[in-house]
Amino acid sequence: MKEWEGGHKVQYESELDPHFALEIASIPGGDKLFSCIQCGTCSGMCPLSHNMDFTPRQVIAMIRAGFKDEVLKSHTTWLCASCYNCTVECPREIKITDIMYAVKRIAVRKKIYPKRFPTPVLAGEFFGLVENHGRNSETWLLMRLFFRTNPLKMFKQARLGWQLWRRGRLSLKVDSIERTHELKSILKTIEKEHMIALRNNSAAGKEAHV
Amino acid sequence: MKYLYYPGCSLKSTGRAYEESMLAVFGALDIPLPELHDWNCCGATAYMAISELKAFALCARNFSLAAEQAKGDPDVSLVVPCAACYLGLNKAYRYMHEHPDLKGTIDKALQSAGLGLADGVRVRHPLDVIVNDIGLDKISSKVTSSLAGMKVACYYGCQIIRPYADFDDQQNPTTMNRIMHALGAKTLDWPLKTRCCGGSLTGTIEDVGTRLSYILLREAKLRGADVIVTACPLCQFNLECYQTTIGRMYHDRVDIPVVYFTQLMGMAMGLDAKALGLQRLISPRPVIKEAVPVQGGQHVGA
Ligand code: SF4
Ligand code: SF4
Numbered sequence: 001m002k003e004w005e006g007g008h009k010v011q012y013e014s015e016l017d018p019h020f021a022l023e024i025a026s027i028p029g030g031d032k033l034f035s036c037i038q039c040g041t042c043s044g045m046c047p048l049s050h051n052m053d054f055t056p057r058q059v060i061a062m063i064r065a066g067f068k069d070e071v072l073k074s075h076t077t078w079l080c081a082s083c084y085n086c087t088v089e090c091p092r093e094i095k096i097t098d099i100m101y102a103v104k105r106i107a108v109r110k111k112i113y114p115k116r117f118p119t120p121v122l123a124g125e126f127f128g129l130v131e132n133h134g135r136n137s138e139t140w141l142l143m144r145l146f147f148r149t150n151p152l153k154m155f156k157q158a159r160l161g162w163q164l165w166r167r168g169r170l171s172l173k174v175d176s177i178e179r180t181h182e183l184k185s186i187l188k189t190i191e192k193e194h195m196i197a198l199r200n201n202s203a204a205g206k207e208a209h210v
Numbered sequence: 211m212k213y214l215y216y217p218g219c220s221l222k223s224t225g226r227a228y229e230e231s232m233l234a235v236f237g238a239l240d241i242p243l244p245e246l247h248d249w250n251c252c253g254a255t256a257y258m259a260i261s262e263l264k265a266f267a268l269c270a271r272n273f274s275l276a277a278e279q280a281k282g283d284p285d286v287s288l289v290v291p292c293a294a295c296y297l298g299l300n301k302a303y304r305y306m307h308e309h310p311d312l313k314g315t316i317d318k319a320l321q322s323a324g325l326g327l328a329d330g331v332r333v334r335h336p337l338d339v340i341v342n343d344i345g346l347d348k349i350s351s352k353v354t355s356s357l358a359g360m361k362v363a364c365y366y367g368c369q370i371i372r373p374y375a376d377f378d379d380q381q382n383p384t385t386m387n388r389i390m391h392a393l394g395a396k397t398l399d400w401p402l403k404t405r406c407c408g409g410s411l412t413g414t415i416e417d418v419g420t421r422l423s424y425i426l427l428r429e430a431k432l433r434g435a436d437v438i439v440t441a442c443p444l445c446q447f448n449l450e451c452y453q454t455t456i457g458r459m460y461h462d463r464v465d466i467p468v469v470y471f472t473q474l475m476g477m478a479m480g481l482d483a484k485a486l487g488l489q490r491l492i493s494p495r496p497v498i499k500e501a502v503p504v505q506g507g508q509h510v511g512a
Contacts, residue, residue: 047422088372134250134268136219167489168490
């Protein structure tokens with residue numbers, strides 16, 4: 001690649017995935033995606049766009065064009081802080097934040113998110129805690145996150161941890177709801193319903209949906 | 211009208227002072243606020259990245275429990291102080307109303323657990339309840355020590371206001387400012403009140419997250435704020451607990467007290483500092499200047 005090509009890779013239409021846009025558009029209200037006018041308001045409003053490899057506007061364009069791999073591998077969605085700035089300002093009422101979530105869900109299912117990148121790890125650990133106990137336990141969540149991504153950080157944060165502990169702001173208790181059986185059947189039924197939708201090939205069966 | 215308090219995980223740990231001060235203030239205003247029994251996670255930000263449908267179903271269980279606990283009172287509201295919980299529960303409420311097929315699936319899931327769908331339970335933020343139900347007149351009448359002379363930066367953050375709040379303006383919210391005025395304090399005019407604090411990025415990708423917190427701290431200080439007032443446990447945590455780290459990273463002094471709006475309300479209402487969780491703050495700087503006692507109980511707003 002020459003310097004003046006700016007690092008862009010040429011892609012042929014045959015290499016793109018035309019179903020990707022439909023998949024993302026299957027989330028509630030997702031079909032508005034097709035009315036994007038590429039105005040860039042979302043990127044301008046986003047407090048994190050300059051940290052992202054692709055800006056929110058680019059992500060929308062790439063989804064529509066079928067750059068599935070690039071979008072799923074990008075750090076953009078995992079940097080999204082869900083501040084909903086883009087969503088409330090978009091002149092076409094596109095729910096960009098929800099689209100970011102849909103991309104994250106597909107990436108997690110396909111396991112193609114950036115490895116050891118802390119945000120997907122956090123999401124996974126949080127999910128596990130809630131699935132088993134019905135509640136999150138902040139201290140455990142953070143410890144597991146540091147352990148799996150950067151154990152050194154635990155020492156770096158030791159002083160803060162001690163300050164919080166002394167003021168009663170950290171709890172080592174694993175919190176849990178009483179009626180966990182209710183939670184288990186709710187979550188099991190949701191999974192079952194999703195399998196049925198998948199088999200019927202309806203919109204709710206799409207991966208973006210889950 | 212019945213209120214039930216939905217805490218979420220943060221108000222039971224890092225944000226304990228928010229719970230303590232809010233309950234103390236509601237107590238002093240004689241508004242009963244029992245906790246929702248056996249509440250479960252709201253399916254916040256991180257959970258939605260794995261399964262949105264499950265997150266909605268989790269929220270729906272909370273609604274069912276609320277209806278059960280309200281014993282048939284049709285006008286029941288969950289009072290939700292945490293911004294992420296407020297957004298998550300509100301989102302579930304909206305999506306259930308806007309997408310009948312989604313509601314059908316959630317109904318089935320609840321039935322399998324022997325619960326009934328309760329789609330009438332409202333999700334309210336304490337800012338909303340205090341300003342629109344209780345009223346600012348009642349708040350001013352309870353002020354015993356005016357916060358006159360205190361310059362506060364009201365910081366709303368993202369998820370209370372965007373995208374679902376219907377009780378305040380999305381670009382320029384004012385509920386917290388109005389509460390502060392009712393306490394006698396002066397509020398800062400700053401455009402950053404709904405700018406992102408970094409959310410959970412401060413814990414995951416620290417340099418990216420703390421930079422956003424730094425912008426807020428720096429601007430509040432430059433504008434001469436005595437204190438930053440928040441309405442979300444994560445905003446409070448980010449802005450308060452990373453001050454030393456941020457100071458070191460940016461070679462800048464960003465020490466400024468960061469409190470919950472309910473803590474200032476309690477202070478002005480003369481409640482005990484301990485009951486408001488003021489001892490839980492770790493800001494390097496002492497909390498706030500002395501509040502000024504008001505003669506005759508009635509305070510005239512600034
Ligand atoms: S703000 Fe909306 S219309 Fe404009 S580029 Fe972003 S998604 Fe497209
Ligand atoms: S919701 Fe995400 S993509 Fe949208 S403006 Fe906020 S951080 Fe950026």
